[in-house]
Amino acid sequence: MKGFKSYGDAKVTVPLSEGFTCIIGPNGSGKSNMADALLFVLGRLSAKSMRAEVFSDLIYTGKNTKYAEISLYFDNSDRKFPIDRNEAVITRMVFKDGRSIYKVNKKKETRSYVLDLLSEVGVTPDGYNIVHQGEIMNFINMTSIERREIIEEISGIAEFEEKKERGLRELERTEENLARVSLIIDEVRKQMDRLENEKNDALRYNFLKSEIQKLKGIFLHSKLEKYNKDLGCIENNIIECKKETEKMSSELISYVESIENCERELEGLEGELEKKNSEYLEINRKTEDLKRKFSRLEQNIKHEKENLEKNKSEIESLKEEKENTLNYINKINEDLENIEKEKLSLQEKIEFIKKETTKLEKKIEEKTDFLKRDNDKLIEELELKKESFYKNKNELSALENKRSFLSERLTQNKKIYEEKRLEYAKDKSELENYEFNLVDLKKNISKYESEIEKIENRIHVIDGELWKKKEEFLRVRSVLKAKKSFDLERDKPFKKIVKSGIKGIYGRVKDLGKVKKEYGVALEVAGGRRLNYIVVDTDDTAEECVKYLKRQKIGRATFIPLNKIRTKGMKDVEKKEGFIDYAINLIEFDEELRPVFEYVFGDTIIIRDIDIARNFESFRRVTLDGDLIERTGIITGGFYKQKGGFLDKEEEEKLASIENEIKKLNSEKSTLEEKLITLRKKLKVSVEDKIGIETKMETLKKILENGVKESEISELESKINSDDAILKEIESKISMVNKEFLEMEGLLKDLESKKEFLHSELMEKSGEDIKKLDELREELKTIESEYQRID
Numbered sequence: 001m002k003g004f005k006s007y008g009d010a011k012v013t014v015p016l017s018e019g020f021t022c023i024i025g026p027n028g029s030g031k032s033n034m035a036d037a038l039l040f041v042l043g044r045l046s047a048k049s050m051r052a053e054v055f056s057d058l059i060y061t062g063k064n065t066k067y068a069e070i071s072l073y074f075d076n077s078d079r080k081f082p083i084d085r086n087e088a089v090i091t092r093m094v095f096k097d098g099r100s101i102y103k104v105n106k107k108k109e110t111r112s113y114v115l116d117l118l119s120e121v122g123v124t125p126d127g128y129n130i131v132h133q134g135e136i137m138n139f140i141n142m143t144s145i146e147r148r149e150i151i152e153e154i155s156g157i158a159e160f161e162e163k164k165e166r167g168l169r170e171l172e173r174t175e176e177n178l179a180r181v182s183l184i185i186d187e188v189r190k191q192m193d194r195l196e197n198e199k200n201d202a203l204r205y206n207f208l209k210s211e212i213q214k215l216k217g218i219f220l221h222s223k224l225e226k227y228n229k230d231l232g233c234i235e236n237n238i239i240e241c242k243k244e245t246e247k248m249s250s251e252l253i254s255y256v257e258s259i260e261n262c263e264r265e266l267e268g269l270e271g272e273l274e275k276k277n278s279e280y281l282e283i284n285r286k287t288e289d290l291k292r293k294f295s296r297l298e299q300n301i302k303h304e305k306e307n308l309e310k311n312k313s314e315i316e317s318l319k320e321e322k323e324n325t326l327n328y329i330n331k332i333n334e335d336l337e338n339i340e341k342e343k344l345s346l347q348e349k350i351e352f353i354k355k356e357t358t359k360l361e362k363k364i365e366e367k368t369d370f371l372k373r374d375n376d377k378l379i380e381e382l383e384l385k386k387e388s389f390y391k392n393k394n395e396l397s398a399l400e401n402k403r404s405f406l407s408e409r410l411t412q413n414k415k416i417y418e419e420k421r422l423e424y425a426k427d428k429s430e431l432e433n434y435e436f437n438l439v440d441l442k443k444n445i446s447k448y449e450s451e452i453e454k455i456e457n458r459i460h461v462i463d464g465e466l467w468k469k470k471e472e473f474l475r476v477r478s479v480l481k482a483k484k485s486f487d488l489e490r491d492k493p494f495k496k497i498v499k500s501g502i503k504g505i506y507g508r509v510k511d512l513g514k515v516k517k518e519y520g521v522a523l524e525v526a527g528g529r530r531l532n533y534i535v536v537d538t539d540d541t542a543e544e545c546v547k548y549l550k551r552q553k554i555g556r557a558t559f560i561p562l563n564k565i566r567t568k569g570m571k572d573v574e575k576k577e578g579f580i581d582y583a584i585n586l587i588e589f590d591e592e593l594r595p596v597f598e599y600v601f602g603d604t605i606i607i608r609d610i611d612i613a614r615n616f617e618s619f620r621r622v623t624l625d626g627d628l629i630e631r632t633g634i635i636t637g638g639f640y641k642q643k644g645g646f647l648d649k650e651e652e653e654k655l656a657s658i659e660n661e662i663k664k665l666n667s668e669k670s671t672l673e674e675k676l677i678t679l680r681k682k683l684k685v686s687v688e689d690k691i692g693i694e695t696k697m698e699t700l701k702k703i704l705e706n707g708v709k710e711s712e713i714s715e716l717e718s719k720i721n722s723d724d725a726i727l728k729e730i731e732s733k734i735s736m737v738n739k740e741f742l743e744m745e746g747l748l749k750d751l752e753s754k755k756e757f758l759h760s761e762l763m764e765k766s767g768e769d770i771k772k773l774d775e776l777r778e779e780l781k782t783i784e785s786e787y788q789r790i791d
Contacts, residue, residue: 001013001014001034001037001068001069001070001071002068002069002070003059003060003062003065003066003067003068003069004033004037004040004058004059004060004068004069004070005030005033005036005037005058005060005068006030006033006060007030007033007060008060008062008065009060009062009064009065014034032051035130036050036051036058037070038070038072038130039125039130040058040070040092040094041070041071041072041090041091041092042072042090042118042123042124042125043092043102043111043114043115043118043125043638044125044638045125045610045627045635045636045637045638046636046637046638047635049638054098054634055094055098055100055635056094056095056096056097056098058094059094059095059096066095066096067093067094067095067096068093068094069091069092069093070091070092070093071089071090071091072089072090072091073087073088073089074087074088074089074090074121075087076088080120080121081117081120081121082117082120083104083105083117085105087105088104088105088117089103089104089105089106090102090103090104090114090117090118091103091104091106092114098633098635102114104117110611111610111611112609124639125638125639149641165517165518169518172518427700430700431697431700431701434693434696434697434700435697437693438690438693438694438697441686441689441690441693442690444682444686445683445686445687445690448679448682448683448686449683451679452676452679452680452683455672455675455676455679456676458672459669459672459673459676462665462668462669462672463669465665466662466665466666466669469658469661469662469665470662472658473655473658473659473662476651476654476655476658477655491508491532492554492555493549493554493555493556493557494508494532494534494557496548496549496552496554497534497545497548497549497557500545500548502541502544502545502548503541504536504537504538504541505534505535505536505541505545506534506535506536506537506562506593507534507535508531508532508533508534508535509527509530509531509532509533509535509560509596509597509600510524510527510531510532510646512535512589512590512593512596513587513588513589513593513597513646514587514588514589514646514652515586515587515588515646516586517651518624519580519586519606519624520642520646521624521625521626521640521642522583522586522606522622522623522624522625522626523583523586523587523601523606523622523646524626524642524646525622525626525627525628525636525640526583526601526604526606526620526622526628527583527600527601527646530558530599530600531600531646532557532558533557533558533559533560533600534557534558534559534560535559535560535562535593535596536559536560536561536562537561537562537563538561538562538563538564539561539563539564541559541561542559542560542561545557545559546559560596560599562592562593562595562596565595565596565599566595566599567595567598567599567602568598568602568603570582570584570598570602570603571603571618571619573603573605573616573619574616576612576615576616577612577615578607578608578609578611578612578615579605579607579608579615579616580605580606580607580608580624581605581606582601582603582604582605582606583601583604583605583606583622584597584598584601584604586606587601587646602620603619603620604619604620604621604622605619605620605621605622606621606622606623606624607621607622607623607624608623608624609623609624609625609627610623610627610629610635610637613627613629613635617631618631619631623637625640626640
């Protein structure tokens with residue numbers, strides 16, 4: 001020790017031996033200061049616990065003493081401290097401005113590092129390694145809950161809880177970082193994929209570009225060769241064209257010379273032509289005059305000719321008329337003579353024809369007598385054949401009738417056979433359909449049973465999960481209720497006021513807000529005793545509550561009336577490293593109660609730790625682990641165990657989350673139960689359908705056994721075949737009769753043709769005579785009529 005309290009500037013070394021070390025001395029000799037020195041070096045933040053108002057009071061009051069320094073030496077030969085040395089030295093120094101620094105083996109370290117190091121050997125600054133006067137009695141007089149807290153703290157459970165909370169905070173931060181990193185990785189992966197695609201596109205572009213250049217080169221080379229060939233041809237053509245041009249140029253010169261000669265000759269001819277034109281015009285004028293005179297003469301001649309022709313035609317017509325009249329008279333005389341002659345010849349012809357006709361009639365009668373006899377015999381034979389023909393025809397008709405009867409019977413039998421066969425096939429098809437439907441129903445029943453089993457298993461699993469969630473819900477809720485009830489038990493005035501029935505009471509400040517667990521300690525310290533203040537609507541309600549407490553002699557309480565509370569605005573803070581937020585911004589509360597929380601927290605800010613507190617000296621500051629630095633410079637700190645501040649938002653959210661999960665599970669269970677009912681109904685319907693189909697199948701099987709049998713169908717089929725054979729036999733007979741009928745018909749035709757032949761022979765033998773006879777008769781009639789006309 002050096003410069004600590006009463007020990008002055010002299011360096012004091014106190015050895016602590018194994019086992020018990022007793023420090024004995026009179027009052028005021030500095031025994032308690034040694035215990036305070038131990039507490040100081042172990043990192044305690046409360047100056048009052050070391051019997052000082054501020055940390056600067058721990059420094060010796062001598063003029064030249066600027067700081068106090070305490071070093072604690074530990075034997076580390078067993079390496080309990082995570083330091084690779086046999087001795088661990090922890091030093092703490094405090095300066096007159098209240099600033100403290102920590103060293104480990106003469107190397108400057110943070111307080112949190114020192115605390116972690118000490119925790120490795122089970123030493124804590126606010127623990128019970130050092131027991132002060134009166135603490136044993138306090139321990140005896142404590143409630144069981146407070147005693148349990150102390151035992152947990154001594155056993156190190158509280159430290160592990162704190163470490164667990166820190167670990168969870170670190171884990172949460174790490175998870176956030178991981179989420180951010182995964183997002184960045186995803187984004188980078190997308191960019192890499194895009195760049196990979198672009199790279200592939202670029203490589204493909206370069207490859208295609210080189211290929212295009214190669215192909216262009218080949219194309220241009222081939223084009224160049226073609227152009228070179230074309231150029232050679234063109235050059236040859238140019239040479240030939242030059243030759244032609246030279247030839248044509250020489251010819252052109254000769255043509256130009258001949259043209260010039262022609263032009264000269266043309267000029268001479270044009271002169272002569274002008275002279276001839278003038279002469280020609282004079283001749284034309286004279287010719288026109290002559291033409292006019294000639295035209296007048298022609299017209300006169302034409303007129304005279306027309307008159308002459310007219311007179312000639314009149315004379316000719318008169319001559320012809322005279323001649324025709326004379327001719328007509330001569331002709332009439334000749335005709336009269338001829339008619340007389342013709343009349344005599346006709347009379348002679350009539351007599352001759354009559355004689356010839358008589359002769360021919362006798363001749364014909366003699367020739368046709370034997371032919372008539374043959375014709376009569378033929379007619380008799382024809383009648384007999386016709387009788388036989390009609391007999392065959394009747395037999396054929398009878399066979400046709402029998403065939404139609406058998407055909408009708410065959411059709412009926414076939415119809416009956418078809419009906420029975422269709423009925424049998426229909427029953428058999430219906431039975432097969434029922435069998436097919438039965439298979440489907442069995443599959444559906446199996447499917448429904450499987451689904452029902454799955455749903456029942458899922459409901460069983462949900463019941464198990466529900467039981468677990470409800471158990472967890474009850475446990476979390478009971479813990480929250482226990483905390484609240486424990487807190488109410490400690491605050492008897494508030495408990496009584498709540499039960500009093502006074503209206504307008506909102507509750508305590510700490511009951512009206514929710515915070516995240518990581519800010520719980522900081523906000524509980526920041527709010528302090530004000531968290532237990534009771535919020536009411538008006539000052540009248542507050543007065544009524546105060547009077548009630550007085551009457552009941554319960555205790556005292558502080559009230560915040562909403563109609564009177566006044567607050568100041570918050571100062572702006574420069575957001576440096578380690579700044580978290582204003583305390584009020586970390587609390588979730590009803591906006592109506594904002595004035596209350598502004599009054600309780602003001603512009604208090606929450607920072608990461610005490611090491612950065614100097615960056616925000618104009619503000620009231622609270623660290624995450626509960627160190628409080630006032631604007632005045634007063635620091636309250638050390639180890640702090642949360643005693644019951646704001647409602648834990650995370651626990652409330654956890655409770656709500658569990659409740660939502662229970663609702664979801666119940667909803668899923670209800671849905672599954674409804675589905676189960678539906679499936680059971682479907683299963684019932686399917687089972688009933690199955691029984692119905694099986695019954696129908698049994699009925700159809702009996703019908704098929706007792707009803708139309710295959711033997712009956714076979715019997716009908718044999719009858720049909722028999723009738724069919726008879727019908728074929730009849731048809732063959734009909735065919736034979738038809739054949740005979742056709743033969744008879746042929747004979748009849750032969751006889752008819754024979755008859756026709758006889759007639760033709762008759763006509764042939766006496767036809768010429770008959771024909772001649774007919775002609776003579778016709779001629780006779782003609783001559784007689786002509787004779788009568790002439791006469």
